[in-house]
Amino acid sequence: MRAVLQRVSSASVSVHINSDPIVTGQIGRGSVVLLGVTHADTRADADFLVDKIVHLRIFPDEAGKMNLSLFDVGGALLVVSQFTLYGDSRKGRRPSFDAAAPAATARELYEYFLEAARGTGVPVEAGVFQARMDVQLVNDGPVTLILETNESAR
16 A cells, blocks of 8 residues: 655545535544555555554654654544556556556455544544545645555555
């Protein structure tokens, strides 16, 4: 799994239904997670990533140092599925998405990720899998990290 994690002061995701945007998730202080799933990913990968995200110390303490987690600041998560995180644009002019998991596999792991994240007690909002979405956020810092579950990225 691959996640782009952004510390935010606020964020929302809207889904287009009949060309009208409908807000499906909205948070204040917290983190936006853009989540991509590849072929070899498992529930263990989702569990690892959820644990990493909710405990990652990326929020400032009273001295201004990144020393606090989502738990410490009472923050929330906004999770958006994004298969394009596994896009490969090294060749040609159009990205290849061969490394992205098939939709059925990715949906199952995305929904499991949401369930596992909610199980931590952190408030979790989400987009809609395979929908056209608009994501709006105010990146706080800015702080943006890329997290991966494969061994070379840990």
